[in-house]
Amino acid sequence: MIAETRLRRLNDHPISADGKYVLYWMQASQRTRYNHALEYAIEQANTANLPLLVGFGLMDDYPEANARHYAFMLDGLRDVEVGLKQRGIRFIVRHGNPGAVAVGMAKEASLVVCDRGYLRHQKAWRDHVADGAPCRVMEVESEVIVPVEEASIKQEFGARTIRPRLHRKWPEYLVELPEGKLKHPSLRLKITGDVDVSSPEKALAGMKLDRSVSVSRYFTGGQTAAQAKLSDFINHKLRGYDEERNEPAKGHTSTLAAYLHFGQISPLDIVLAVQATPHIPAADCDAFVEELAIRRELAMNFVHYSPNYDRYDCLPAWARKTLSEHRLDQRATVYDVKQLEAAATYDPYWNAAQREMNVTGFMHNYMRMYWGKKVLEWGRSPEESFEMLSHLNNKLFLCGRDPNSFTSVAWIFGLHDRAWGPERPVFGKIRYMNAAGLKRKFDIEAYVKKTAQM
Numbered sequence: 001m002i003a004e005t006r007l008r009r010l011n012d013h014p015i016s017a018d019g020k021y022v023l024y025w026m027q028a029s030q031r032t033r034y035n036h037a038l039e040y041a042i043e044q045a046n047t048a049n050l051p052l053l054v055g056f057g058l059m060d061d062y063p064e065a066n067a068r069h070y071a072f073m074l075d076g077l078r079d080v081e082v083g084l085k086q087r088g089i090r091f092i093v094r095h096g097n098p099g100a101v102a103v104g105m106a107k108e109a110s111l112v113v114c115d116r117g118y119l120r121h122q123k124a125w126r127d128h129v130a131d132g133a134p135c136r137v138m139e140v141e142s143e144v145i146v147p148v149e150e151a152s153i154k155q156e157f158g159a160r161t162i163r164p165r166l167h168r169k170w171p172e173y174l175v176e177l178p179e180g181k182l183k184h185p186s187l188r189l190k191i192t193g194d195v196d197v198s199s200p201e202k203a204l205a206g207m208k209l210d211r212s213v214s215v216s217r218y219f220t221g222g223q224t225a226a227q228a229k230l231s232d233f234i235n236h237k238l239r240g241y242d243e244e245r246n247e248p249a250k251g252h253t254s255t256l257a258a259y260l261h262f263g264q265i266s267p268l269d270i271v272l273a274v275q276a277t278p279h280i281p282a283a284d285c286d287a288f289v290e291e292l293a294i295r296r297e298l299a300m301n302f303v304h305y306s307p308n309y310d311r312y313d314c315l316p317a318w319a320r321k322t323l324s325e326h327r328l329d330q331r332a333t334v335y336d337v338k339q340l341e342a343a344a345t346y347d348p349y350w351n352a353a354q355r356e357m358n359v360t361g362f363m364h365n366y367m368r369m370y371w372g373k374k375v376l377e378w379g380r381s382p383e384e385s386f387e388m389l390s391h392l393n394n395k396l397f398l399c400g401r402d403p404n405s406f407t408s409v410a411w412i413f414g415l416h417d418r419a420w421g422p423e424r425p426v427f428g429k430i431r432y433m434n435a436a437g438l439k440r441k442f443d444i445e446a447y448v449k450k451t452a453q454m
């Protein structure tokens with residue numbers, strides 16, 4: 001049984017008596033393991049004695065996405081097809097706007113089940129499906145451990161304020177999700193898609209896409225690769241995470257961000273696996289869970305309750321005020337977005353970070369902070385810096401365009417942070433970082449060497 005608090009009814013229609021199947025319209029949770037929406041849909045299909053169809057709408061122009069993102073996602077959809085087939089469930093993919101594709105498939109459904117996304121366009125697609133489907137539409141939360149409204153009914157100030165709320169809820173939500181068995185297999189259902197995801201390369205070649213960003217050779221998408229990364233992390237990197245995670249050259253983190261972004265792995269699955277690993281020092285386990293289950297869910301809280309999450313005016317008033325007071329400060333160096341993307345600045349550490357991002361679609365967390373702070377320093381205005389940083393983040397990171405992306409970009413400019421002294425040119429009271437800090441804390445030359453070989 002899926003917790004009631006993970007469910008939301010999106011329209012007033014009844015379950016249709018003459019539907020041919022239950023439809024799970026997959027969008028945010030692109031996996032077959034630890035997917036509450038899929039398990040709920042199986043339960044409902046079994047109750048109605050109907051088969052279950054899983055459908056996906058593949059659009060060419062997902063906001064800010066390019067070939068790098070699509071290649072990764074198509075790898076994942078191939079895994080979904082295989083995973084569902086093993087459970088007797090038909091998966092079809094149709095080309096088109098996700099909401100419109102779902103409404104098309106809903107015409108013969110008795111019930112539509114969908115998963116949950118917190119970004120503006122994801123909410124709009126679900127509203128469209130709720131309006132257009134002739135039957136009941138149920139949304140099931142599977143992308144966070146604690147459903148956002150259960151954690152808090154308002155935008156939280158920071159990790160400090162959301163942490164105790166989430167901690168209180170964990171005993172209720174950190175629970176295993178058993179896999180259900182579909183009573184009436186749907187592999188023979190007479191319904192067709194128009195995209196064959198069994199060959200991701202062919203599917204990619206058939207799409208009209210922005211191909212200006214190369215496909216990453218460093219990351220293969222999909223739930224199989226995600227589970228392999230999780231095992232590797234647990235076996236080799238979890239021990240020592242607390243101390244080592246901030247050392248950029250060591251790569252002592254999970255690198256699961258893109259898999260989480262595409263819903264190819266569940267945060268609940270990860271936390272349960274980490275907590276079940278014996279003999280890991282509590283400090284390592286806690287530090288990792290803090291990132292995954294507190295910081296990440298703080299980002300969901302932010303985008304859910306802040307309609308302007310991707311615009312400069314999402315910043316707290318104190319941050320905008322101090323940046324405005326320093327708007328006219330002389331900038332020692334100014335770069336435009338092309339120079340930044342070309343990693344052509346005077347700063348070898350920053351260039352190394354940009355290179356890691358350009359080539360792999362990933363960047364180490366500590367370097368992301370440094371990278372972002374320098375862009376704040378190098379823009380002609382704070383608004384321009386905000387635009388440049390959002391653009392590079394979302395274009396080049398495989399995990400870009402995520403609630404974490406918008407929240408982290410805004411963090412560079414003071415969100416979820418406090419005022420710091422002494423007040424500095426350009427930054428005002430915003431937290432400052434410089435190259436001297438990198439040299440003092442890390443073997444930053446080792447990072448430069450590592451990225452030069454990428």
Ligand SMILES: Cc1cc2nc3c(=O)[nH]c(=O)nc-3n(C[C@H](O)[C@H](O)[C@H](O)COP(=O)(O)OP(=O)(O)OC[C@H]3O[C@@H](n4cnc5c(N)ncnc54)[C@H](O)[C@@H]3O)c2cc1C
Nearest residue numbers: 253254255256257291292295296365368372400404405408
């Ligand atoms: C300027 C800037 C931009 C960023 N852009 C993105 C982005 O586009 N997409 C993205 O997912 N993350 C972003 N982050 C947050 C963080 O840097 C990455 O999630 C993390 O580095 C990913 O590496 P990992 O998967 O190895 O993390 P791990 O250390 O293994 O952590 C596990 C997971 O916890 C979550 N997590 C880790 N650190 C944070 C954090 N500080 N805030 C929120 N969640 C966190 C991520 O989902 C991550 O995959 C950004 C941070 C900064 C400072």
